[in-house]
Amino acid sequence: MNYLKFVLFVIYIGFLASCQPPVVFGEPQPVGTEPLSAIPDNYRGVYWCKVDSASLFIDDQTFIKRKEFLIKLTKAELDSSKDMQLRNGRLFVSDWGSSFPIEEKGDTIISRFVVRDTLFSLGKEQLAKPFKGHLILNTKLDKNAWGVTVVSFKDNGLLSLARADMPEDITLLDAITPVRTLAEDDERKSQIYITPTKNQFDQILKRGVLFEDSCSEFERIIPLKEIID
Secondary structure, three states, rough: OHHHHHHHHHHHHHHOOOOOEEEEEEEOOOOOOOOOOOOOHHEEEEEEEEOOOOOEEEOOOOOEEEEEEEEEEEEEHHHHHHHHHOOOOEEEEEEOOEEEEEEEEOOOEEEEEEEEEEEEEEEEOOOEEEEEEEEEEEEEEOOOOOEEEEEEOOOOOEEEEEEEOHHHHHHHOOOOOEEOOOOOOOOOOOOEEEEOOOOHHHHHHHHHHHHOOOOEEEEEEEHHHHHHH
């Protein structure tokens, strides 16, 4: 893999790549709670993550993550590349089928890639449920498997997105709800399957068994109503 193709690969994989989560649930969580028809007002707005310099936009239906990447290359590198070309004064990336504006500084070409990833969008296979001060995002993976993310506001006002991650001590989880290990294949490696009751799911959250060490934190910079106004 040449340098330029490697750079594009890292950009795309590092931001958008999704894989089967290490923990899947048999039903949307928490069971017995009706899903919402819209994301609650208090979550809506524009947020910023200092760790990876990404922004998060939340409206009444979606969570969208946005990140800008800066790439610099010489004209010689561009001329030798099969993956990128200059077309009508823009940098065209063949693998993506998209072009981006450029800035030329001597022999160097600078371009900024804006990548967007829809993390969640309300629908039949993506359900949001309220639970004890949290917003639980459920994404259907296949017939009887759901990925679960817990959205919460921390004491410092930061918005936390925590996906269920493999526990350090699986016996702690098994003591709350039975744990089944799924057969390994190309997509599933060390993946576990659980079907907690509402009370068991509450215990999972309270004890920090699955969600405590797998979060991204975002600071709200613009309430959504300010965008609309």
